[in-house]
Amino acid sequence: MRGTAWVSDYPLFTAFWNVITAALKRKPTLRKERHSFLNYLLFGLQRNFRVTTQEHTLRDRNTTNPKHQIIKGIAYEQKNGILTDQWLELLDELNIGAFTVNLQRSITSMNYAAQALMGLDENEVEGKDCREIFTGVPCLVDCLLRENSGCQTDEPDVEIKDENDRKHILTRLATPIYDPNQNVAGCLTLLQDHSPIVDLIDKIHYEERSNKSILDNLDVGMFTVDRGGHITFFNNEAERISGYSRRELLGKHFTEIFEEDAMQDSYQLKESIDNGSTRSSHHGKITTKDGETIPVRANYMALKNKKNTIVGGLTTFHDLTLIHQLKQAISGRYTFHDMVGKDPTMQQIFEKVSVIAETDATVIIEGATGTGKDLLAKIIHSTSKRVGKPFVKVNCAALPDNLLESEMFGYVKGAFTGADRDKPGRFSEADGGSIFLDEIGDLPLSLQAKLLRVLEDKEFYPLGSRRIKKVDIRIITATNRGLESLVEKKLFREDLYYRLNVFKIELPALKDRRIDLPILIRHILRRLCTASDNRPARISEEAMELLLKFHYPGNVRELENILEHALIICRDDVIRPKHFPDYMQHLDAPSEPETLSSPITGGETDNAEKQHILKVLRQNNWQRSKTAQVLEMDRTTLWRKMKRHGINR
Template identity: 60%
Template sequence: MTKDAILSHRRLGIRCDHWLNVMDELNIGAFVADRHRRITAMNLSAQALLGLRENEVVRRDCREVFTGVPCTVDCVIHHPEAAGTHDPDLEVTDEENRRHLITRMATPIYNGRGEISGCMTILQDHSPITQLIDRLHYEERSLKIILNNLDVGIFTVNRGGLINFFNRAAETVTGYDRHQVLGQPCAMVFSGEDAADLRLLKDSIASGETRSSRQGSMVDRDGVTIPIRANYIALRNEKDVIVGGLATFHDMTLAHQLNRAISNRYTFHDMIGKEPAMRKIFEMVSVVAPSVATVLIEGATGTGKDLLAKVIHSASPRRTNPMVKVNCAAIPENLIESEVFGYVKGAFTGADRDKPGRFSEAQGGTIFLDEIGDLPLSLQAKLLRVLEDKEFYPLGSRHTQKVDVRIVSATNRQLRSLVDQGLFREDLFYRLNVMRIELPPLKERRGDLPLLIRHIVRSLCAARGVTPTAISEDTMQILLNYDYPGNVRELENILEHALIICRQRMVRPEHLPDYVRQVQEPVAGRAPSPLPEQRLDREHRRILSALEKAGGHRQKAARLLGMERTTLWRKMKKYGIRT
């Protein structure tokens, strides 16, 4: 080596030492190697990072130190244009047996003649960043777990009002799956007459202040109005800049149920239904209820005759007076007269005092004669007199008692047929049949099933004092396909069974009774009754959107929709969707 070369090499070493010290100050590892890949110097940061001493690596080939990865020295010396690029990450263990993920970046070193005499390699430890990211991910996951297990509905939006978080309670209350609403405007969730509350969320984002709304309501995915109370706050980043907003909302159904139970009053809206047959009944009830006419309610067992009678009384001018129910089929024939009309002291052995009957108890109000078709013929004449003369004789009395009651009767039998068989008085039949309302069986009002199911689930959960439970898509499909020979009463029993068995926030097929799960498809030879057009159109759009997001992959689309692949295939076939 010439004298000039030796001096140049020494000057190079001095400059490299300077930069190695600079790197140490910045806590960045670095080492220098000559053009023959021999390590000539390594700073303290690199030694600590690699768990090596300088005397252990100096004059050693860098390929012996960094095994199993490409040599940065070779790369830069032979391809100087690659300087500054990052080589694949290298995993090492330091002196304290801690693992580090390192990125290597090399740059050539030139001598006085402009020739490459070696290179400097910088070792960038990504472990602190990786650990920070892992910790942030852990904290985010922990926060989501906490938020998802709260009974209050929570969603967050960005400054543009698009939803970017939606917890499980929000799914339960609204009926929307989080995959359906993420990235959508928050107005999709808070819709209905009280959607003006969203202005409070926008105000909160604009002002940075918390906003509380008065009690309002929202319309869920199935069109059911739910009473809620909501609060809104602005979300800020670490620089205190507002980046979005958070809404919390409580389902007030339970409170409303409790208030209703306390008042013990029934309103017209306690009856649920959108099918034409039910709308016709609602129209008739609105006309019949204010009148004094007798009403005969006919319908199969479990169709809601009892509830309809209560609705009629509640909507009538007599609503502040008693409504008394008599089950004509449940009282023994030898006791029914005394039970209905009462008796006086001495009327029979053991009658040691006067006892008013059900008609007396209903004075000024309504008497509901359930199962009127089972009323004994001997008592039918006495009931006819009440209808004609507004008076009756208590058992054992020679004095009539005036009565002012409205009579609503119900039966699951055909009274006209009983008249023809001589089992029911024809004149009484005509007196009772002034206004006749026939309740359809549940299998003839399938379009009402989604509304009824959600309403019943909310009512049952409210009675238990718990947050309403969601119904999975597969479970809903099974419930829609079942025929319900026991009508609404059977539906209530099925859902109560499922809610007792279910220990989660969502009812799934395995929670249903076995005999219901066996019905997976509509009865052969009978086309299923169409659901409301609006719901069908919305479901059709949801499926198309999920398939588009999943790139036509059915399994992924089914997962986005929260349903089984077979259910998705069946719905695609139903709507004529092809991929």
């Protein structure tokens, strides 16, 4: 009956097998490459080499003693004449040098690999004492045969030179060969030329070191992960940005440094690995070892092996901290607390406010509706030494005349019908802080005299009281009507006007500061998105063009309303013209109406504007306030145009 037997059933193989496994067991600190080679050798023999036998007697199913199997195997080999040659040929196939000796130390066989390695021919050495042939090479056989110990031995790797004077590193292993009676009959010595393996490993190590050196010298952070997202490589720049050393992160999940909620990094990298795709220029954040959040721009891609199988992912990232700092620095030049503007007029206003905020000087803020008078008043208070004290606002146009006095100055119990208790007024509430009188031009003349006394003496009588109330307040006023013209029309007390007009600030209309529109739009959008807890929205080119060309009769307040309307209507992250109010969508051409405040081009038109301004100035006796009213522009705009056209009285 024909059968198939593993080579481990043969005694010569057993000797071969024993010498390798013994070396592995005795040398736990064996060099990595040598240990790997030996394991590979065992695996290859087990998996790939079989011999065909005529009888199925090599494996006695009723015999469990491995020695009996070995004895039967030896007997079978001797009977069929396949003792040594077949095994030496097998070792030739593995490029392993081997020779055998008998008890007299005479060489009985030597395979081609050993002959090539030693530079000897088998005919030259057969029958000779192995100690004569291998002069200069420590012979392991002597110990085995002399002591007849039956133990496998191995020595450290040694170097030899062949006939061409080439250097070889040999791994040498020896083991006894037993006869059927389990007596030592000879010895098998293996000679493995380790030089090609060492050269290959050195080459791999060199290439690996070279690649790592290149990656470590890149000015971009880089790390690789396996399919599970665990970090397998972390370069020097990644260490610098994150503050972690590669030893701390190798084997850990990459989300330990990337913030998942910042830009859903885990999804980006996971999708790249799952789909084999590349994702570029995604903005995210890294949490450093110190807990600091670093803005980064990251790229993701899948890593594939030679078989085009995805084995992991690669992430590169740039530190955007400096870019963000530069942006903030640039933005800071055009930002004054919650107000933004790079228009020269706004820059001058910011400088003035920085100076007057440190004083208690009374301030008048003039400007059209929606230009930000309320906001500027709050900024003046919040940047003054009175910050932390009350800031009280009174809208003089919103209260009826018969209630305005009691609201502003308060009253005592019994002052009028229904006054069943004392009530402090707004001035009392603002004691120690600032009071903001909005629409001061609508204050009745009867109250203007009382306000004048507060300005002069810092005291007043509450309604129905004979006791003076002293207050320490700063007065800030605002109006969308020119107080000078109201004084001329006897609608505002001249003495009060001059008491209030210590420092005047004129806020320009939005149509006169178009250079500020882009940064205003970004600033307002960012504030609205933050307040509503929405993702930052982008504006399409068409929508931005429409916003830049619209004339904004309601000034900044109208711009805020338009953007808030768009954010409510918009269901994605991009604002388009369709998201704006109807009155903007129905414009035939989103262009600014033709007004004298619009930019003028062309010599004839420029001269016509100059002549028109001169005419109106003469009609109003060169009074700029009246002239600006007639021309429907701010005094600042009029002054700028007069300067541009060289108009002097």
